[in-house]
Every structure is written in C-alpha cells, then in structure tokens.
Amino acid sequence: MKSWISFLMPEDEYKEKKMLYFFSEGAILLVLFLVVMFLVNKFIDLSTGVILFAGIAVFLFYIFGRYILSGMEYTDIATEQEYKRAVRGLKSRTTSFVVLFAIFYLIYGITSNSLVNWYEFTGMVISVGVVSFLFDFISLKKSYKKNKELL
C-alpha cells in the first residue's frame, strides 16, 4: 500500500501496523482535545499559542508514550545476556548524548552572548540525561519482557 507517510514507517510489517494505530489514535485524541479547547475557549480566554503547543504536545507525547510502552523498539533482545549487553550499550549511548548536549548547550550559551548559569547548566544536563536514559530503559525493559515471552 502506497502513501506519502510510508517514509515514516518501519520496514517490519507488525511494527508498521502498530505505528499506524498509534498515529491514528493520536490524531483522534488531538481532534477531541481541540474540540474541548474550542468549547472551553467560549468561557475562558485561552492563548492561541498555548492551545496549539498543547495540541502538538498531546499528539507527540501520546505516540511516543505508546511506542515506548509497546515494547517493540528492541526487537532482538530476548535473553538475559542480550539484555545486559543492551543496558551497557544504553549507558554508553546516554553518556555520549549527555556530553554532546552539554557541549552544544555551552556553545549556544557563548554564541548567543548569554551568561551561562552553572546551576541551570548542570540541572539541564542532568535532567536531559536522566529523562533520556529513563525513556530508553523503560522501552528496553518492556521489549525484553515481551520478547522473552515469545521465545
């Protein structure tokens, strides 16, 4: 089946089908959210920017959340050995990501002539690292559990 969205879809047919469901569910939630906002806006004056931003966030967070919890990201992790190796890989990937993020955040701070607040910098880097690791870890754990049951 050909569609302009095909380029966003994974090669594997099960993953493709699940992703299509997630996108559709996200789109329906977005429409419902916008209808509610439309009605609320009649009584309370809401900022258009906030509503639009919240709409995008609802759509993206829903799809991202469903993807992570579906346990289909790490399709080949089924044994304890593979799982432990994947956790090690995840730790080193997160470390590299945090280092790169810190460098770019510093460069951005310097080039935009804004003083780098070290508390803010440390807090931001740690938060980004923890959130990134946590999301990946949940996805890995879910995938491992699902794959183990399928062996």
Added chain:
Amino acid sequence: MKNNVKKIRMKTSMTQQQLAKKVGVTRQTIGLIEKGEYNPTLQLCVAIAKELDKTLDDLFWEVEE
C-alpha cells in the same frame, strides 16, 4: 490465529532469528505469529511457507481434531 509455524520451524532446526532474517521481519514478529498474537499479511505467510518448504495449509490451516 492458531498455526503450526513454531512446530514446523523447530523441526527444520531453524531459529526465530534466522527465519526472521530470511523473510525480512524482526524476531519479535515471528514470535508473535507463532504465538498467534499477530496475523501476518498473505505476502508474509507465503514468504514463511517458502522458507519452511511447506504449503500455506500446512502452516496456517486449522484442522479440527
């Protein structure tokens, strides 16, 4: 959908990973098909049947006993 994919695959000593690679899907998808938790497309059914050297009937047709 109940099927005989796992039984026949194991008879050929092929792993889920090997079958998955040959038919162009992930190991997870093969596992889900074997457990009857995912109904594959006809295209994938045919690919699996060819790799296991069986007919679609052998793999996917339910026979009441």
